[in-house]
Amino acid sequence: MHTAxxxxxxxxxxxxxxxxxxxxxxxxxxxxxxxxSQSILSELDEYALETALQLVEAATGDASAHKITxxxxxxxxxxxxxxxxxxxxxxxxxxxxxxxxxxxxxAGTSLALAAxxxxxxxxxxxxxxxxxxxxxxxxxxxxxxxxxxxxxLPQVTFVSAVxxxxxxxxxxxxxxxxxxxxxxxxxxxxxxxxxxxxxINEPRYPNFxxxxxxxxxxxxxxxxxxxxxxxxxxxxxxxxxxxxxADPRPPRGKGVVITDEGxxxxxxxxxxxxxxxx
Amino acid sequence: xxxxxxxxxxxxxxxxKASRELLTIAATIGEPAxxxxxxxxxxxxxEALGEYGVRQIYVPENPDLDxxxxxxxxAFLAVVVEQASxxxxxxxxxxxxxxxxxxxxxxxxxxxxxxxxxxxxxxxxMKLDLAGSYTVSAKVTHGIPVLTVKPNSAEPRVASxxxxxxxxxxxxxxxxxxxxxxxxxxEDKKASTRPSLSEARVIVSGxxxxxxxxxxxxxxxxxxxxxxGASRAATxxxxxxxxxxxxxxxxxxxxxxxxxxxxSGAIQQKAGMQTSKVxxxxxxxxxxxxxxxxxxxxxxxLFKVLPQATEEIxxxxx
Numbered sequence: 001m002h003t004a005x006x007x008x009x010x011x012x013x014x015x016x017x018x019x020x021x022x023x024x025x026x027x028x029x030x031x032x033x034x035x036x037s038q039s040i041l042s043e044l045d046e047y048a049l050e051t052a053l054q055l056v057e058a059a060t061g062d063a064s065a066h067k068i069t070x071x072x073x074x075x076x077x078x079x080x081x082x083x084x085x086x087x088x089x090x091x092x093x094x095x096x097x098x099x100x101x102x103x104x105x106x107a108g109t110s111l112a113l114a115a116x117x118x119x120x121x122x123x124x125x126x127x128x129x130x131x132x133x134x135x136x137x138x139x140x141x142x143x144x145x146x147x148x149x150x151x152x153l154p155q156v157t158f159v160s161a162v163x164x165x166x167x168x169x170x171x172x173x174x175x176x177x178x179x180x181x182x183x184x185x186x187x188x189x190x191x192x193x194x195x196x197x198x199x200i201n202e203p204r205y206p207n208f209x210x211x212x213x214x215x216x217x218x219x220x221x222x223x224x225x226x227x228x229x230x231x232x233x234x235x236x237x238x239x240x241x242x243x244x245x246a247d248p249r250p251p252r253g254k255g256v257v258i259t260d261e262g263x264x265x266x267x268x269x270x271x272x273x274x275x276x277x278x
Numbered sequence: 279x280x281x282x283x284x285x286x287x288x289x290x291x292x293x294x295k296a297s298r299e300l301l302t303i304a305a306t307i308g309e310p311a312x313x314x315x316x317x318x319x320x321x322x323x324x325e326a327l328g329e330y331g332v333r334q335i336y337v338p339e340n341p342d343l344d345x346x347x348x349x350x351x352x353a354f355l356a357v358v359v360e361q362a363s364x365x366x367x368x369x370x371x372x373x374x375x376x377x378x379x380x381x382x383x384x385x386x387x388x389x390x391x392x393x394x395x396x397x398x399x400x401x402x403x404m405k406l407d408l409a410g411s412y413t414v415s416a417k418v419t420h421g422i423p424v425l426t427v428k429p430n431s432a433e434p435r436v437a438s439x440x441x442x443x444x445x446x447x448x449x450x451x452x453x454x455x456x457x458x459x460x461x462x463x464x465e466d467k468k469a470s471t472r473p474s475l476s477e478a479r480v481i482v483s484g485x486x487x488x489x490x491x492x493x494x495x496x497x498x499x500x501x502x503x504x505x506x507g508a509s510r511a512a513t514x515x516x517x518x519x520x521x522x523x524x525x526x527x528x529x530x531x532x533x534x535x536x537x538x539x540x541x542s543g544a545i546q547q548k549a550g551m552q553t554s555k556v557x558x559x560x561x562x563x564x565x566x567x568x569x570x571x572x573x574x575x576x577x578x579x580l581f582k583v584l585p586q587a588t589e590e591i592x593x594x595x596x
Contacts, residue, residue, distance in 0.1 A: 107383060107390070110384070141376050146384050149352070154457050155347055155348055157373075158377075179372075182465060182466045183467065184461045184463065184465075185461070185462050186462065187462045188459035240387070240388060240419060241389035241390070241391055241417065241418050241419060241420075243414055243416045244417060245414070247414075249412060249413055254570055255574055256573070260577065260578025260582065260583055264586070265582070265588075275556055
C-alpha cells in the first residue's frame with residue numbers, strides 16, 4: 001500500500017467481455033445467461049482503463065514503476081477484453097477462468113473478483129480498483145459496491161471526474177459524482193474503489209506500437225484454486241438469486257409513418273387524442 | 279405477518295410518487311415499515327407514512343450518514359434488518375439505492391435484484407433484461423430478499439385504515455469504523471418545474487436534429503406536462519446536461535408516451551426507450567431506424583412540426 005508521495009501506484013482495472021450492443025443479444029440455456037458469441041471489450045470499461053492511464057500519467061515518481069493490471073473473469077473468450085486492454089496501455093493482464101464460475105450472480109462475481117484483487121495485490125495490496133459504471137449487459141450495477149464491501153474499501157462510485165493529490169505523503173482521491181438533484185464532491189484516502197461514468201474522459205484507441213507491445217506483456221490465467229475460492233461459493237451453486245424464466249418480448253410492430261405536408265403537427269395532436277394521451 | 283422494510287433516504291411531504299409506490303408494494307407483501315437515511319423526521323411525514331399503513335419508522339441516531347458515500351447507510355440498514363427481521367427490503371432504483379442494496383446484500387448474505395418492474399406476493403419479481411428485449415422472472419434464493427424497484431411499477435394506494443407509526447431510534451453506527459469516502463461538498467442542481475425523467479408519464483427527447491436548440495422540444499414537453507430527454511449525441515455536444523440522456527449509457531425510461539425529435543434511433547438510444555407504451559418520432563430522414571419502432575412517425579422538420587402541435591394543443595384547450 002501507498003506510504004510515500006513517490007511510491008508507485010498499483011491499480012487494478014476490471015474489464016469485461018460483453019455482447020456487442022450493435023447486434024441482437026440473447027439469453028440462452030438452462031440458466032438464462034447471456035449468449036456471448038459476438039463479444040467485445042465493454043465500452044463502459046474503456047472509460048475505467050483510460051482513468052487508470054491518466055492517473056498513472058499524472059502521478060509522481062518513477063513512471064515505469066506504476067502498474068495497471070487489467071482483470072477479467074469469464075470463459076476462454078473473455079481474455080480478448082484483457083488483450084485489448086494491454087494494447088491500449090495496461091501493463092499486465094489477469095484472466096480468472098474457471099468452469100465453476102458459470103452462472104455467477106453479482107454476489108458470486110464480487111466474491112471471486114475480490115479474491116482475485118487480493119491475489120494481485122499480494123502483501124502490499126492494491127491502491128485503487130477501477131470499474132465502469134455498469135456492465136453493458138447485466139446492468140445490475142451491483143458489482144462495484146459489492147466489491148468495495150467485500151474488500152472493505154471506501155467506494156468512490158459513479159464519478160465523472162477523479163484526481164489524485166498528496167497531503168504531505170498521503171495520497172487523497174478527489175472526485176465528482178453527479179446525481180439527479182445534486183452533484184457531490186468526494187474525498188477518500190487510498191486504497192479505494194472507483195467506478196466511473198461515460199462522462200469522465202475520452203478513451204484512447206490502441207495504436208500500432210501498443211498492439212505490438214501488448215504481445216510481450218504478461219498475461220496470467222488464474223483458477224478458483226489459485227485464489228483460494230471454493231467452487232460452491234460461486235456459479236449457480238453459490239448464487240443467491242435465480243432466474244425462473246426469460247421470455248423474449250415481441251418486437252414492436254411498425255406503425256404509421258406520414259410525411260409532413262404542412263399539417264403534421266395537427267395530425268400528431270389528432271393521434272395523441274385518439275390514443276387518449278392528451 | 280412479517281414486516282416489509284422500505285428504505286426512504288429523506289422523505290418529505292408530499293411523499294414522492296416512487297416512495298408511495300414502494301409503500302404500496304410493501305403493503306401487498308406484508309406490514310410496511312420504513313427506515314430513514316436521516317436522523318430526524320420532517321413535519322407531516324409520519325402521518326403521510328401512516329396513510330400507507332406503515333407501523334414502524336426506524337430513525338438512525340447518526341446526524342451524519344449523508345456526509346459519507348453509501349457504506350455507513352448500508353451499515354445502518356443492516357442493523358435495522360437485524361432488529362426488524364423483515365421478510366424483504368425494498369429500495370428505489372436510483373444508483374445510490376442500488377449501491378446501498380448491493381452492500382446490504384453482502385452484509386446479510388442475501389440476494390439482491392435490481393431494476394424490478396413488479397413484485398409478486400411470493401416475492402417472485404419481474405424485470406426487463408438486455409435493454410427491454412427480455413421479460414425475466416427471478417427470485418432471491420438466499421437470505422432476506424433485497425429488491426430495488428423502478429418507478430411506475432405500481433399504482434399508489436393508501437391503506438384502508440391509516441396507522442400511527444411508532445418511531446424507533448436506532449443506535450448510531452460508528453462511522454469512523456466504516457471505511458467510507460467523505461462527501462466534502464454538495465451543489466444542488468437548479469430545481470426544474472418539469473417532472474423527473476424517471477417518473478414522467480410523457481417524455482419529449484431531442485437529438486442531433488435540434489442543432490443545439492431545444493426550445494421547440496421544451497415547449498412541446500411543457501404543453502404535454504412532460505419531461506425533456508436527449509440522445510447521447512446531444513448531451514455529448516453539451517447542448518443539454520448529461521442527466522437528460524436517455525439510452526443504454528444514460529437513463530432507461532418507459533413512459534406512457536415517448537416523443538423522439540431529431541434522433542435517428544441508433545441501437546444505444548432505442549435500448550433506453552423501446553419499452554415506452556406509445557412512441558412518436560419526428561425526423562427529417564425517412565430512413566432513420568427510429569421509424570421501425572414508432573407507433574406514429576412523421577418525416578419532417580421538428581422546428582415546424584413541434585411548434586404547430588404545441589399551438590394546436592393550446593388552441594384545443596382554450
